[in-house]
Amino acid sequence: MSDELQAAAEAKPPEPTVPLAPPGKVMAVTSGKGGVGKTFVSANLAAALAKRGQRVLVLDADLGLANLDVVLNLYPKVTLHDVFSGKATIEEAIVQAPGGFSVLLAGSGMVEYSRLTPEIRADFLRIIHGLIPRYDVVLLDTGAGISDVVLFAVSLASVVLVVATPEPTSLTDAYATIKVLAGQQHRANIHMVINQTARLGDGRAITGQLQQVLDRFVVTEPGRGVRLIHLADIPSDPSVRQAVMRRQLLMQTLPGCPAALAMTQLARKLEETVIKSGR
Amino acid sequence: MQSVIDGLCELSLKDPMTGLANRRHFLSVLEREIDGVARSGEPALLLMLDIDHFKSINDTHGHLAGDQVLQAVARCLSRCIRPMDTVARYGGEEFAVVLPNCLVSVGEAVAERIRMTVESLMISVGPSSHVKATISIGGAYAPAWVRSTAPLWIERADNLLYRAKSEGRNRVCIDHQQAIAVSAEEKNLLFGHLALGEPAWLERVAVEPASGSVSGVGE
Numbered sequence: 001m002s003d004e005l006q007a008a009a010e011a012k013p014p015e016p017t018v019p020l021a022p023p024g025k026v027m028a029v030t031s032g033k034g035g036v037g038k039t040f041v042s043a044n045l046a047a048a049l050a051k052r053g054q055r056v057l058v059l060d061a062d063l064g065l066a067n068l069d070v071v072l073n074l075y076p077k078v079t080l081h082d083v084f085s086g087k088a089t090i091e092e093a094i095v096q097a098p099g100g101f102s103v104l105l106a107g108s109g110m111v112e113y114s115r116l117t118p119e120i121r122a123d124f125l126r127i128i129h130g131l132i133p134r135y136d137v138v139l140l141d142t143g144a145g146i147s148d149v150v151l152f153a154v155s156l157a158s159v160v161l162v163v164a165t166p167e168p169t170s171l172t173d174a175y176a177t178i179k180v181l182a183g184q185q186h187r188a189n190i191h192m193v194i195n196q197t198a199r200l201g202d203g204r205a206i207t208g209q210l211q212q213v214l215d216r217f218v219v220t221e222p223g224r225g226v227r228l229i230h231l232a233d234i235p236s237d238p239s240v241r242q243a244v245m246r247r248q249l250l251m252q253t254l255p256g257c258p259a260a261l262a263m264t265q266l267a268r269k270l271e272e273t274v275i276k277s278g279r
Numbered sequence: 280m281q282s283v284i285d286g287l288c289e290l291s292l293k294d295p296m297t298g299l300a301n302r303r304h305f306l307s308v309l310e311r312e313i314d315g316v317a318r319s320g321e322p323a324l325l326l327m328l329d330i331d332h333f334k335s336i337n338d339t340h341g342h343l344a345g346d347q348v349l350q351a352v353a354r355c356l357s358r359c360i361r362p363m364d365t366v367a368r369y370g371g372e373e374f375a376v377v378l379p380n381c382l383v384s385v386g387e388a389v390a391e392r393i394r395m396t397v398e399s400l401m402i403s404v405g406p407s408s409h410v411k412a413t414i415s416i417g418g419a420y421a422p423a424w425v426r427s428t429a430p431l432w433i434e435r436a437d438n439l440l441y442r443a444k445s446e447g448r449n450r451v452c453i454d455h456q457q458a459i460a461v462s463a464e465e466k467n468l469l470f471g472h473l474a475l476g477e478p479a480w481l482e483r484v485a486v487e488p489a490s491g492s493v494s495g496v497g498e
Contacts, residue, residue, distance in 0.1 A: 168470040175469055176461050213468045 024274040026128065026138045028061070028157035031164065032173030034144030037195040038163045039067045040244065041234070042141035044260070047099025047251035048267035054136040054275070056101040057094070059128070061153035062143035063120075069105045072097050073247040079107025084123045090130045099249045102135070121152060128156055137275060145173075146180050155185055159274045161231065165196045166206055175210055179218050182226035189227050191274075193266065195234045203233035232266035234259050294368040296346065297353035305367030308377050309429045315379065316421040324386045324453075326376040326418045327436040328356070328393070331448040333372035336410060344404035348412050351402040359393045374414075375433075383420060390416045390451040398449065413449035415440060420454065431462075 029045070031038040039062075046056045060068040060080065069075055076095045082088035083104075090104070097103045104127070131138050140157055142150045154160055160181060164174035174192075181187045192210070194203030207230035214226055239257035243250040250260050292304040300308065309325070316323045330336075330352060337345040349372060356366045356374060369375040381389065394416055401409045417440025421432055435454060443452040461469075 168466070171469050172461050172466055175465065179461075209469060213465055216468070217462075217465055 023158040025132060025136070026140065026157045027159040027161060027270075027274070028140040028142055028154040029161045029163060030142040030150060030154055030177060031144050031162060031170075032146070032175070032177035033164070033170045036144075036163050036165045036170050037234070037240075038144065039071050039141055040240070040250075041161070041163050041193055041195065041263075042139050043068065043071050043097070043099065044249055044251045044263045045267060045270075046097070046101040046103075046137075046139055047249050048260075048263045049137055049270070050100035051251065051264070052267055052271060054271070055134070056137045056139065057104065057131055057135045058097070058101060058139045058141055059104045059131070060106040061124075061140040061149075063106050063149055068103060068141055069107075071244070071247065072103065072249070074103065074105065076105060076107075079105050080127070081107035083127060084120070090127055097249075099251055104131075120149075124152070124156070146177050151180065151184065154181065159189075159191060159270075160187060161191045161193055163193045163195055164206070166194065166198070166202055171206065171210065175213065178210065178214060178226060178228070182214070182218050187226055189229055191229045191231045193232050193234065194230075196236045197233040198236055200233065200235075204230045231269055232262055234262045234266075297350055297368050299353050299357070299374070300365055300367035302367065302369055305365065305369065305375055305377070306429055308365045308367075309432065312377055312379055313421060313429065313432065321380045322383050322386075323421045324378040324381040324389070324418055325421070325432055325436045326378070326390055326393070326416055327369065327433070327440040328374040328376065328414045328416045329440055329444070330372040331413045331415055331444075333412075336412065340404050340408070340410060344410065347404050348402050348410060351400055352397055352412060352414065355397050355400055356393065359396055375436075386418055386420065387451060387453050390418050390453060394449065394451055415443040415448045416451045416453075417441065417443050418451070418453035 029038055029042045042058055046058045049056045058068065062068075063080075074095055074097065076093070078088045078093045080093055083090055083093045093104055094102050095105065128138065140153050142153045144150075162174050162178060164170045178190055181190060192203070192207045194206050197203050207228050211228045214228070218226065235258045237257055237259035239254040240250055240259050243253050246253065250257065251263060254260055255264075292300060294301040312323050315321065330348065333345065333348070336348055349368075353366070353368065353374070356376065360366060360376060360378070363379055365377040367375045367377075376393070378386075378389065394414060397412060397414045400412065402412060404410050417436050417438065419432060419435035419439060439452040439454055443450050446452070
């Protein structure tokens with residue numbers, strides 16, 4: 001992790017976000033630490049939003065080490081890689097996922113894109129511009145850590161969801177990510193999704209704890225500190241493991257389990273707060 | 280009277296031997312820079328420099344020669360820097376340079392130029408005797424967006440100075456990364472409770488976030 005932190009620090013701050021889309025349309029799901037369920041949250045949130053009638057596309061923005069294909073058990077012939085290299089159009093690369101939403105998968109050839117070049121920035125922007133008119137929500141499933149690619153992808157989103165688990169390593173990395181987003185991107189609001197909580201209320205307490213430390217250590221302009229908004233606790237639930245191992249969407253296979261219900265509620269909350277109001 | 284006060288202020292900030300900033304002044308500059316970096320995220324570089332084999336210069340040529348070497352190196356360092364930079368005598372034969380707004384990509388070149396300039400000096404220590412001196416340099420960038428502490432920053436630069444020494448002296452070692460560190464204090468505040476077994480923070484953090492935030496799932 002510290003390598004990632006340092007690589008991010010070395011990278012120049014991303015250029016200011018282009019006024020791309022109505023606020024609330026492009027959302028980034030990021031984490032800090034890998035393996036906290038970021039892609040799981042992206043995919044199931046997309047399914048939950050789709051169930052509620054939203055037109056959703058998930059873009060696999062983890063160009064280097066994409067996992068969305070594994071989670072969804074989808075291996076399309078045409079991927080984002082072909083769009084980047086000009087071999088295919090965006091339309092050809094969009095795939096329908098089982099949960100009723102669309103995906104743009106990175107494909108295995110994307111390792112060469114793990115460093116952010118001006119060309120990649122331009123391609124990325126072009127693709128997102130192309131997606132905006134067609135969807136209600138574009139979810140960017142970013143890579144773990146805070147590499148320049150992750151920061152760039154996040155910079156394109158008007159809403160940032162940080163996924164963390166209650167483990168110390170995950171909290172530290174989430175904290176470091178939030179610190180960078182507050183500092184480099186001057187984010188005023190960051191939405192928190194705490195995954196694998198043991199008890200109701202844990203997520204809110206963790207978010208409060210993070211907020212306290214941020215208030216104390218992260219220096220922003222006076223009166224403009226970063227505010228964490230606790231969105232959801234996804235409870236620890238054996239059904240999640242079942243779905244993941246079967247490589248199915250939790251929202252489809254076990255829609256009534258506690259974690260799936262929490263996903264539905266997360267989707268509803270996003271609809272009520274950021275998607276409609278565009279906050 | 281004013282000139283006396285000015286004179287005393289000057290004295291309190293300067294190292295008498297070299298005319299450079301003294302340690303106290305250096306520390307206050309460093310504190311100010313930490314604050315600036317925390318607010319701006321600008322890259323700031325701290326170099327710690329040490330004259331190589333200074334003891335043997337003293338032993339061979341005498342302490343007076345040693346002083347002349349210190350002064351010559353100090354003059355040289357002052358000429359190598361920008362007006363916004365601060366050179367200080369940190370102690371003994373150790374110097375420190377604070378370089379605000381120094382791009383990560385140029386830090387090494389700046390330090391290397393200082394090293395080469397000192398290496399090229401012919402320092403006169405007597406009517407017909409000259410000595411040459413070399414320096415080792417360690418450098419570290421301040422963590423961006425974070426309020427670090429002077430001791431931590433100095434320690435990182437000092438560790439790199441130590442590495443430059445152990446790799447053979449007369450060289451530069453710089454930590455290119457402008458580290459975004461999560462300090463031990465921050466970590467402790469984040470999850471210090473976990474070590475206690477019982478999450479006492481559940482009670483402590485009962486305060487609701489600012490209005491406008493949404494409530495937790497299931498509540």
